[in-house]
Amino acid sequence: MAAGWIFHSGRIFDGLRLHPAATAVAVSDGVVTVVGSDAEVRAAAGPDATPVDLRGRLLAPGFTDAHVHAVMAGLERLGCDLSHCSGAEAVLAHAASAAAGSAGPDSSTPGNAWITGGGWHKADFPGGYPTREVLDAVVPDRPVYLVNADHHSAWVNTRALELAGLDAATPDPEDGVLERDAAGFPSGTLHEGAMDLVNRAIPRATVEEMRAGLLEAQRYLHSVGVTGWQEAILGDYAGYPEASAAYRTLLEQDRLTGRAAGALWVPRSTTLESVPDLVAEFVARREQNAAAGFRTTSAKIMVDGVPENRTAAMLEPYLQPCACEGMAANDGGASADRGLSYLPKDVLVAVVAALDAAGFDLHLHVIGDRAVRDGLDAVEHARRVNGRGTGRHHMAHLQIIHPADVPRFAELDVTANLQALWACNDAQMRELTVPLIGEERAGWQYPFRSLAESGARLAMGSDWPVSSPDPWQAIHVAVNRSHPDDGSDGPLLPGEALSLAAALAAYTSGSAWLNRHDDGGRIVPGAPADLVVLSADPFSLPAAELHTVGTDMTFVAGEPVFERQAVRA
DSSP: OOOSEEEESSEEBOSSSBOSSOOEEEEETTEEEEEEOHHHHHHHHOTTSEEEEOTTOEEEEOEEEEEEOHHHHHHHHHSEEOTTOOSHHHHHHHHHHHHHHOOOTTTTSGGGOOEEEEEEOGGGSGGGOOOHHHHHTTOOSSOEEEEETTSSEEEEOHHHHHHHTOOTTOOOOTTEEEEEOTTSOEEEEEEEGGGHHHHTTSOOOOHHHHHHHHHHHHHHHHHTTEEEEEEEEESSBTTBOOOHHHHHHHHHTTOOOSEEEEEEEOOTTOOTTTHHHHHHHHHHHHHHHHHTTOEEEEEEEEOOOOGGGTOSOOSSOOBOOOOOTTSOGGGSOBOSOOOOOSSOHHHHHHHHHHHHHTTOEEEEEEOSHHHHHHHHHHHHHHHHHHOSOSOOOEEEEOOBOOGGGTTHHHHHTOEEEEOGGGSSOOHHIIIIIHHHHHHHHHTTBOOHHHHHHTTOOEEEOOOTTSSOOOHHHHHHHHHHSSBTTBOTTOOSSGGGOOOHHHHHHIIIIIHHHHTTOTTOSOOSTTSBOOEEEESSOGGGSOGGGGGGOOEEEEEETTEEEEESSOOOO
16 A cells, blocks of 8 residues: 655654554555554555654644634734734834834725734733823824734724724723723723724725635644634624635635634624524524535634633622732722623523534633533533533633532533643733632632543643644643743642643644544544644653744645655655
């Protein structure tokens, strides 16, 4: 049998474990054909296969990112991309440069030419909320709309507020908050649904721009070893249009090389009365996308927000940070604020049950402990009224989980979809999160090992552009519980660290299963040859160096989609 490729002289991670004996893999016609020793694989593959000398490096299944916003990320990379800026000064300099370098789509009226992008970090600004005046100082004459790194807030200048018609009389929407100055005028930071008050005034991305964004995202994902992903929001959200058409078009043009799936967005405006119509619409969209080869069998529900702006749903109130000199930030008393639930619980329970009955996999954004419990309650109800079924329901982010709810994931067969890069003591954790939730709840954060030991399924994703799509940055934190760039306060709850094998399995076979790519994420005979040649063997590195691992080659169905350097000797 003739093989297209022979990968030899290396180590093999098969999607579940580091193979105890294999050093080589053969590929033919887009699938793995042989896994074994160099001699076994060479004898079975024949002389016409193209060799790749691994030189001791690891060959692994391609990564599947179980929670990513690829189109949004690609568009931001092509716009004012602040994701690599560190500090307020760098952010402002980049925004000024973006304004100087682009006239915008309606350059004949420069005062209306929007500058859009994102990636700034709350920790770079006092209190986490930058003001319009700071942005006015560098871009005074054009509207600017910059989403922050977690994509739950946006920063705008005065010109943007003017064009959107916002002033001191503008009320907060039910699902969001406008930060305000002492006179009650919007100060420039918008949270959650308040972002829509401004982004509705921004010209929508065109179909061509969305296709370009998706292609840029795919290029970058392949460069970090990602061969499949789940587009986590397919719907109008945060000023970005529904992206299914971009996927369908690229599939029709044979330009989508990644194994992409998607989650249809359940609007925050959903009511009990609208649930039947929403389910019917989702079924029709699922069928339309499936006809083009795009699997959209998931439905995305954002249950809550994030703790830094007090929108994560908590069982007990947030603490009031004390700004008094000499006092710890969490010495303040409790507040009445327990965050936001974007859907009333009866609506959440009803829509989860209805979508489960229609054959959708529920993809729930949950951050606070109340959101986790409400989500689990909703899945439990759906399992009870519909039967266990085949739904591959999962919860993403999972920052704060009450200990009593940890075993419910395995009991209800709910996959923990981890964004592991966040499980560390970075500046945002120290300065913005812990002061609001207190020490006890800080000890419930990102309980990865507890979930695994309770029998829960694990998957991993990046939430890019919220954070880097490079799997090795997330795996580093999953194993070390500290960020490679910020270990100043030591690891975050080191007892919740995962082993390297467990983290790598979650990002390969675990996420592929979640995406219904049932034979993906593995290196076994008959599996699709979605493979990544790493720059090193991470199993031979100290744990503190895992973030240095890179991608040398990426293959989808046996075809190279990325190559960093010549490695085929």
